[in-house]
Amino acid sequence: METVTAKKTMLECVNLKKAYPTPKGDFVVLEDFQLKIKEEEFISIIGHSGCGKSTLLTMIAGLNDITEGNIIVDANRIQGAGPDRAVVFQSPSLFPWMTAMENVMIGVKQVFAHGTKKQREDICKYYLDKVGLGDSFHQRASSLSQGMQQRVGIARAFALKPKVLLLDEPFGMLDSMTRVELQDVLIDVWAKEKITAVMVTHDVDEAILLSDRVIMMTGGPYAKVGDVAHIEIERPRHRKTTIEDPRFYEYRQYLLNFLDH
Amino acid sequence: METKILNALKWSGLGFLEPLIKLIQGKEKDKNIRLVLRQIVVPVLSVFIFLGVCNFGASYLYNKERDIKIEKTRSVQGDAAAAQMAECIDSSDLSCKPNSLPSPADVKQGAISLWNDHKMISEKKSAFKEKTAAINKQRKEQGLKAITYTGRPSFVDQIITSLKTVFAGFLLAAFFAIPVGIVLGLSETLRSSINWIIQILKPVSPVVWLLLVSMVVKTVMANSDSDKAFIISFISVGFCSMWATLVNTTMGVSSVNPDYINVSKVLRLSVFSNIFKVILPASIPMIFTGLRITLSVAWMVLIAIELLAQSPGLGSFVWEEFQNGANDSNAKIIVAMFVIGFIGFMLDRVMMFIQKLISFEAK
Ligand SMILES: Nc1ncnc2c1ncn2[C@@H]1O[C@H](COP(=O)(O)OP(=O)(O)O)[C@@H](O)[C@H]1O
Numbered sequence: 001m002e003t004v005t006a007k008k009t010m011l012e013c014v015n016l017k018k019a020y021p022t023p024k025g026d027f028v029v030l031e032d033f034q035l036k037i038k039e040e041e042f043i044s045i046i047g048h049s050g051c052g053k054s055t056l057l058t059m060i061a062g063l064n065d066i067t068e069g070n071i072i073v074d075a076n077r078i079q080g081a082g083p084d085r086a087v088v089f090q091s092p093s094l095f096p097w098m099t100a101m102e103n104v105m106i107g108v109k110q111v112f113a114h115g116t117k118k119q120r121e122d123i124c125k126y127y128l129d130k131v132g133l134g135d136s137f138h139q140r141a142s143s144l145s146q147g148m149q150q151r152v153g154i155a156r157a158f159a160l161k162p163k164v165l166l167l168d169e170p171f172g173m174l175d176s177m178t179r180v181e182l183q184d185v186l187i188d189v190w191a192k193e194k195i196t197a198v199m200v201t202h203d204v205d206e207a208i209l210l211s212d213r214v215i216m217m218t219g220g221p222y223a224k225v226g227d228v229a230h231i232e233i234e235r236p237r238h239r240k241t242t243i244e245d246p247r248f249y250e251y252r253q254y255l256l257n258f259l260d261h
Numbered sequence: 262m263e264t265k266i267l268n269a270l271k272w273s274g275l276g277f278l279e280p281l282i283k284l285i286q287g288k289e290k291d292k293n294i295r296l297v298l299r300q301i302v303v304p305v306l307s308v309f310i311f312l313g314v315c316n317f318g319a320s321y322l323y324n325k326e327r328d329i330k331i332e333k334t335r336s337v338q339g340d341a342a343a344a345q346m347a348e349c350i351d352s353s354d355l356s357c358k359p360n361s362l363p364s365p366a367d368v369k370q371g372a373i374s375l376w377n378d379h380k381m382i383s384e385k386k387s388a389f390k391e392k393t394a395a396i397n398k399q400r401k402e403q404g405l406k407a408i409t410y411t412g413r414p415s416f417v418d419q420i421i422t423s424l425k426t427v428f429a430g431f432l433l434a435a436f437f438a439i440p441v442g443i444v445l446g447l448s449e450t451l452r453s454s455i456n457w458i459i460q461i462l463k464p465v466s467p468v469v470w471l472l473l474v475s476m477v478v479k480t481v482m483a484n485s486d487s488d489k490a491f492i493i494s495f496i497s498v499g500f501c502s503m504w505a506t507l508v509n510t511t512m513g514v515s516s517v518n519p520d521y522i523n524v525s526k527v528l529r530l531s532v533f534s535n536i537f538k539v540i541l542p543a544s545i546p547m548i549f550t551g552l553r554i555t556l557s558v559a560w561m562v563l564i565a566i567e568l569l570a571q572s573p574g575l576g577s578f579v580w581e582e583f584q585n586g587a588n589d590s591n592a593k594i595i596v597a598m599f600v601i602g603f604i605g606f607m608l609d610r611v612m613m614f615i616q617k618l619i620s621f622e623a624k
């Protein structure tokens with residue numbers, strides 16, 4: 001079933017190329033890379049280690065120069081980094097000298113400069129509460145566990161109300177129990193906010209569980225989109241029902257097959 | 262309650278007492294007996310061994326000096342005078358005591374005499390104050406300068422002067438090196454273009470700094486009647502000691518975790534916020550390590566600079582005692598040595614304590 005109003009394109013990579021200069025000449029990571037992501041779409045990117053997934057993500061974030069081509073967000077060519085493209089890094093990257101609250105607040109202040117202090121505080125509290133940190137607002141980031149810190153990282157990103165959410169192996173550093181918890185947190189928060197998201201992951205199950213589409217990248221150098229899997233399991237999703245869906249294993253097999261090459 | 266006391270001990274650097282307290286409470290006997298032995302008994306023992314070695318060395322040097330003195334008398338004045346000299350020395354008459362490395366007992370005597378001297382001088386000072394109070398009041402009303410005590414400073418006065426100088430020098434170093442370090446840390450171009458100056462100036466000896474500073478200060482302050490010796494020595498101390506802070510601040514600022522910089526870019530923080538909310542807090546640990554080194558270097562060069570600049574303080578105290586050559590001068594020099602060492606140690610402890618207080622790293 002198609003929705004009546006076709007969703008607009010939120011993020012587009014056009015003829016994207018990335019070359020890192022090295023002493024032995026340019027090392028071309030990505031070339032002729034095309035990607036189109038619609039509003040409210042969640043896509044995952046999988047591919048072998050070193051194929052250029054982080055490179056792609058940091059380019060979209062504006063933290064890494066574009067060699068050739070364009071990245072267009074909401075009909076505008078991106079210029080540098082900005083809070084319209086929030087990033088959840090693999091390591092939580094919180095400022096350890098600030099509390100959980102202050103870590104979220106420093107971003108909220110930038111984005112909602114016009115609001116009152118109370119409004120801004122409410123936004124921070126809302127998102128911290130959503131990621132399950134309702135009673136740790138005023139804890140120093142350095143005193144939180146890795147998992148807790150990454151929860152703050154997620155809250156910080158959503159609280160910016162970005163156009164695009166970028167996640168680079170957000171749960172890669174966590175143990176499997178914590179990872180499962182955080183995947184559930186992300187599913188829940190995302191279901192409410194429906195922010196266009198691009199997530200890099202090496203966990204095939206995670207990709208299927210969270211995404212509408214899984215982009216499979218070819219091995220580098222000169223990596224491009226190798227294949228795309230549309231995950232048609234209905235939303236809202238829950239871990240149990242999704243994993244029990246027979247299609248889950250078909251997708252899983254398909255993705256693993258691609259990675260095996 | 263108990264853990265509170267133990268924590269307080271740990272924070273104040275007395276953590277080594279912990280096993281003793283536990284032992285008194287009768288907890289984990291075997292383990293704590295071993296810890297007490299290792300952390301308290303053995304260190305105390307080592308102090309006694311140290312004193313023993315000093316005593317032995319001192320008496321060896323004393324005897325040698327005694328023989329030299331007797332031999333010298335013999336060769337100049339003949340056997341009779343030599344025998345008299347030997348008798349005089351052995352009767353422990355101060356007038357013919359050989360002047361060599363003082364024994365621990367001499368040092369103790371020296372410390373006591375310094376303390377008595379201090380008490381005497383402070384009494385004199387307060388007496389002087391009382392006597393001049395009325396006159397000074399009058400002079401103040403007439404717009405004249407008060408009459409101040411100009412007598413010899415006591416050992417404690419010298420310590421206070423030295424502490425003032427080192428503190429002024431340290432502040433100067435911090436106020437100069439931290440901002441400059443931040444600017445250098447932020448700009449790669451500036452860093453590489455100025456690096457050579459830093460590399461060349463860093464190893465310059467305190468003596469040269471002192472000469473340089475006094476050249477400048479002498480001209481600049483030619484018509485001023487402020488305390489030039491103090492100004493020259495604290496500026497020299499600042500220059501000698503600031504390098505560690507400068508280099509560490511530069512390194513700290515230029516090596517902030519790139520993830521933090523990325524977050525700052527994504528949030529589009531202003532230059533001001535970026536520096537004061539991200540870069541500075543992130544480099545505080547490095548800056549503090551630099552400040553700690555700066556303070557200990559400042560204290561170390563201060564003594565040498567005071568000695569050379571003839572500005573009042575512990576350094577000139579040591580030099581004057583050495584020149585003086587009275588029979589307890591050597592003992593007083595050793596007393597000063599321990600006082601200098603102890604103060605240096607305490608300064609470092611204070612810095613460590615502050616560093617712990619403001620550190621954001623997980624405790
Ligand atoms: N700054 C850089 N300079 C040169 N080569 C780089 C740089 N960053 C990444 N690369 C190279 O680009 C390739 C892609 O890296 P990356 O995007 O991190 O891969 P992935 O995230 O998919 O594991 C790797 O071969 C890596 O060695």
Ligand SMILES: [Mg+2]
Pocket residue numbers: 053054055
């Ligand atoms: Mg990567």
